[in-house]
Amino acid sequence: MFEPKIVCFLCKWCTSAGADLAGTSRLKYRPNGVNIRFMCSSRVDPEHILWAFHEGADGVLIGGCHPGDCHYEDGNYKTQARISLLNRLLDDFGIDTKRLRLEWISAAEGAKFANVMNEFTEELRSKGPLKLAAREMAK
Amino acid sequence: MKRIGVFVCHCGINIAETVDVKRVAEEAMKMEGVAYAQDYIYMCSEPGQTLVREKIVEEKLDAVIIAACSPNLHESTFRAAAEEAGLNPWQCEIANIREQCSWVHTDREKATSKAIHIVATIVQKTKLNESLEPIPVSITKKALVIGGGIAGIQAALDIADSGHKVILVEKESSIGGHMAQLSETFPTLDCSQCILTPKMVAAGKHPNIELMTYSQVDEVSGYVGNFKVRIRQKAAFVDWSKCNGCGLCMEKCPAKVSSVFDRELAKHGAIYVPFPQAVPNKPVIDKDSCIYFKSGKCRLCEKVCEIGAIDFEQEDRFIEEEVGAIITATGFDTLPVVDLAEYGAGEVPDVIDGLAFERLLSASGPTVGEVRRPSDGMVPKEIVFVQCAGSRDPERYKPYCSKICCMYTTKHALLYKHRVHDGQPYIFYIDIRTGGKGYEEFYHNAEEEEGIIYLRGKVAKIFRDGDKTVVWGTDTLTGRNIEIAADLVVLATAVVPKDSTAELVKKLRIQTGPNGFLAEAHPKLRPVESINSGFFIAGAAQGPKDIPETVSQASAAACKVISLFSRDHLEQDPAIAWVDEDLCGGCRICISVCPYDAREFDEEKGIVIVNEALCEGCGSCVAACACGATQQRNLSDSQIKSMVTASLGGV
Numbered sequence: 001m002f003e004p005k006i007v008c009f010l011c012k013w014c015t016s017a018g019a020d021l022a023g024t025s026r027l028k029y030r031p032n033g034v035n036i037r038f039m040c041s042s043r044v045d046p047e048h049i050l051w052a053f054h055e056g057a058d059g060v061l062i063g064g065c066h067p068g069d070c071h072y073e074d075g076n077y078k079t080q081a082r083i084s085l086l087n088r089l090l091d092d093f094g095i096d097t098k099r100l101r102l103e104w105i106s107a108a109e110g111a112k113f114a115n116v117m118n119e120f121t122e123e124l125r126s127k128g129p130l131k132l133a134a135r136e137m138a139k
Numbered sequence: 140m141k142r143i144g145v146f147v148c149h150c151g152i153n154i155a156e157t158v159d160v161k162r163v164a165e166e167a168m169k170m171e172g173v174a175y176a177q178d179y180i181y182m183c184s185e186p187g188q189t190l191v192r193e194k195i196v197e198e199k200l201d202a203v204i205i206a207a208c209s210p211n212l213h214e215s216t217f218r219a220a221a222e223e224a225g226l227n228p229w230q231c232e233i234a235n236i237r238e239q240c241s242w243v244h245t246d247r248e249k250a251t252s253k254a255i256h257i258v259a260t261i262v263q264k265t266k267l268n269e270s271l272e273p274i275p276v277s278i279t280k281k282a283l284v285i286g287g288g289i290a291g292i293q294a295a296l297d298i299a300d301s302g303h304k305v306i307l308v309e310k311e312s313s314i315g316g317h318m319a320q321l322s323e324t325f326p327t328l329d330c331s332q333c334i335l336t337p338k339m340v341a342a343g344k345h346p347n348i349e350l351m352t353y354s355q356v357d358e359v360s361g362y363v364g365n366f367k368v369r370i371r372q373k374a375a376f377v378d379w380s381k382c383n384g385c386g387l388c389m390e391k392c393p394a395k396v397s398s399v400f401d402r403e404l405a406k407h408g409a410i411y412v413p414f415p416q417a418v419p420n421k422p423v424i425d426k427d428s429c430i431y432f433k434s435g436k437c438r439l440c441e442k443v444c445e446i447g448a449i450d451f452e453q454e455d456r457f458i459e460e461e462v463g464a465i466i467t468a469t470g471f472d473t474l475p476v477v478d479l480a481e482y483g484a485g486e487v488p489d490v491i492d493g494l495a496f497e498r499l500l501s502a503s504g505p506t507v508g509e510v511r512r513p514s515d516g517m518v519p520k521e522i523v524f525v526q527c528a529g530s531r532d533p534e535r536y537k538p539y540c541s542k543i544c545c546m547y548t549t550k551h552a553l554l555y556k557h558r559v560h561d562g563q564p565y566i567f568y569i570d571i572r573t574g575g576k577g578y579e580e581f582y583h584n585a586e587e588e589e590g591i592i593y594l595r596g597k598v599a600k601i602f603r604d605g606d607k608t609v610v611w612g613t614d615t616l617t618g619r620n621i622e623i624a625a626d627l628v629v630l631a632t633a634v635v636p637k638d639s640t641a642e643l644v645k646k647l648r649i650q651t652g653p654n655g656f657l658a659e660a661h662p663k664l665r666p667v668e669s670i671n672s673g674f675f676i677a678g679a680a681q682g683p684k685d686i687p688e689t690v691s692q693a694s695a696a697a698c699k700v701i702s703l704f705s706r707d708h709l710e711q712d713p714a715i716a717w718v719d720e721d722l723c724g725g726c727r728i729c730i731s732v733c734p735y736d737a738r739e740f741d742e743e744k745g746i747v748i749v750n751e752a753l754c755e756g757c758g759s760c761v762a763a764c765a766c767g768a769t770q771q772r773n774l775s776d777s778q779i780k781s782m783v784t785a786s787l788g789g790v
Binding site: 005007013014016017019020021022023024026027028029031034035036037038039040042043044045046047048051052055056057068069070071072073074075078082106107108109110111114 | 755
């Protein structure tokens, strides 16, 4: 079976803590993602996301605090704005926008993190590997 | 090239069961930059830390990676160990292969492969980590305690006794919280008033405590040691500096309002103090019920107040304060009876909750301690107590145990028997949980000596039939269905977080757990701290707990605050933004995204600088910077890119 590769950019305060809670609650989910912990989702530069696709990711997950809950006041709104803009560009790069997922997952939502990882893995499985012209050319 | 050491922890079997730790160490050894790799059963133990320290020296390591549990748990432990061995603490990184790997996966091969990728990712970060020095920041040695129940009172008193100033903020007009509503307390049957009110008075009089009742925290900004808070003191429409508490206004007020304190079993005027032992003992006018505010006529209270303390023009007051630490002790509520459809949804008058029964038992309550039912004031001859009303019911209500109900229901039944000797109490229970000093003995005495009938089973339905309240239940020990036509039913409703908690945590930016109670930094080792430094938690706001436990937790939280205040200065994480002056074009986009005004345009240089004292290190400006001039220390774009590549197995 196709095993998609997922890069997860998680904020320290909410989503990474939620992922930790999934662990302490011993929830089980698919091992297709590797988490990279940032202080805030607003540290994610659209370039990091494009780089992840370039380097072989089939999907990218951004995890931040729920609207109104950002540890840095409004970092998650900036993230949302940046992702909305990036979504417009992804098409031009030949990347299905569904391969980029933005989720608000709080420190209390271990179950949500596990569900998102499972769902996203399944979705990417059905889409198959990302074929990226830029990547092919580089080869 | 840096020499990096990788130390892979087994965590007993917590990691080793799912992840092949030896293989992780072997693979780490092959990674560029890694000069040493080793696994060990408990890396956080003394021998484990010694191993790390020794290898730093022996192998001349420039940096170490501990592949173990979440950095939230032991990052500071290992950074301290690395520092002892001569490394800069920022040359120590944690690879989280437990919470985010071994505990959440089952396939050993896949989990091991993921753990290797996690380590590879952190290796890439570590390669480019700089040695940093913490930024010293000053500390305001004044604490804010939110919530004036027994937890907040105890915490405030302990901090104040250590010589530090405390602001104690309480939403209601008096401190005391739920404990002030209780009659007698288990298992010693001390009168709640007798043990609480002296503490309330002490808190009210303490020279180091500034009591701000009828107040709420409106806004919080800043960080540990240097918080700025804005407190809203609601208009009481009474000038408390003039009021002498004579009470004449309350006597004369013609309005009738159900008393929240008395669980709506009594009424008071629109101008009222919640209970006679209130601290401060000053009345407030409930604007929504006041006849003058509603119709423009009355002002009777004003007429009878000889000293002119009534002030209908009074407005909410806002007070700005600077504090160094914040304790949240906002307590609990109980699940409203109206939420329990099968128990009459609040429509059956003689179905009340535990707190209402406390008021019936209380000598200062609406019935002066006589047990009389709400519908007709009759002394009930048969009372059914229903435990776990909304607790331990994951399908419909709350999944957790409310912890205090087994004990207080036993106490209720016992006190009822003491008041009504020929009365018969029945208690429906799922399990009796009496973990606590003297608790089991208390329960046994009640069951064996006091004639309380315990029925093991859940109650299916409660409804009114004539003047009786009928309870249908099942005794699961005999397998028989039971019907009791009772005179009064008391529900031990689930303990829930206060409604206001959700809003408050947003202002404080602290976390709650899945059931809405405040989340602690670690359930066992850091039970009174929030993950966010400078925030501490105490009492039932963190989860259901009884008075002794609440008081211990409050003292523990106070102790943490005092320990914080014992330092001369605090250290701020230096992993913040910095600017490459040669690259910065002065476009100022960064200024527009910074939530802390930490980016400033330097007119002379024509670039935007970072004010290190204000930068919190969120990294938003780094992502916004169009030319890559702004970078985050130890999380630069080049670090992130190589981490991404490594996470995908590309290095």
